[in-house]
Amino acid sequence: MPSTYSDDGDLEPDGLPSTGRQQSCAVCGAHPFWVHPIDPRKACFDVGGKEHTLPTFWVLCAGCERHLRAKEVDVLISLHSESACDEWDRAKAAQAVLSFVDAATQGRPLSN
Ligand SMILES: [Zn+2]
Numbered sequence: 001m002p003s004t005y006s007d008d009g010d011l012e013p014d015g016l017p018s019t020g021r022q023q024s025c026a027v028c029g030a031h032p033f034w035v036h037p038i039d040p041r042k043a044c045f046d047v048g049g050k051e052h053t054l055p056t057f058w059v060l061c062a063g064c065e066r067h068l069r070a071k072e073v074d075v076l077i078s079l080h081s082e083s084a085c086d087e088w089d090r091a092k093a094a095q096a097v098l099s100f101v102d103a104a105t106q107g108r109p110l111s112n
Contacts, residue, residue: 025061028079032059034107042103
């Protein structure tokens with residue numbers, strides 16, 4: 001059965017979502033309006049000697065998009081750390097945001 005809909009959400013041929021459906025802001029969990037492909041060459045980061053890799057994209061809500069454009073990295077880190085349950089989790093959240101800010105490429109709007 002041909003379908004333009006998949007369980008992963010609505011994906012473009014390049015693997016990026018085209019809508020914010022079934023997505024939530026990678027930083028704070030709100031409904032997203034932007035998608036930023038992540039440069040895979042910069043997607044790796046290290047926390048406590050353990051290597052992590054960012055996904056191929058992050059989606060951002062309107063508020064986090066504004067913080068990104070304003071280079072308010074501290075704000076993004078604190079938003080992303082809110083759900084962290086311990087010190088290590090907070091360190092990982094902070095490092096993920098720093099890596100994302102470095103590796104994110106030009107965002108494009110999602111249709112909602
Ligand atoms: Zn957000």
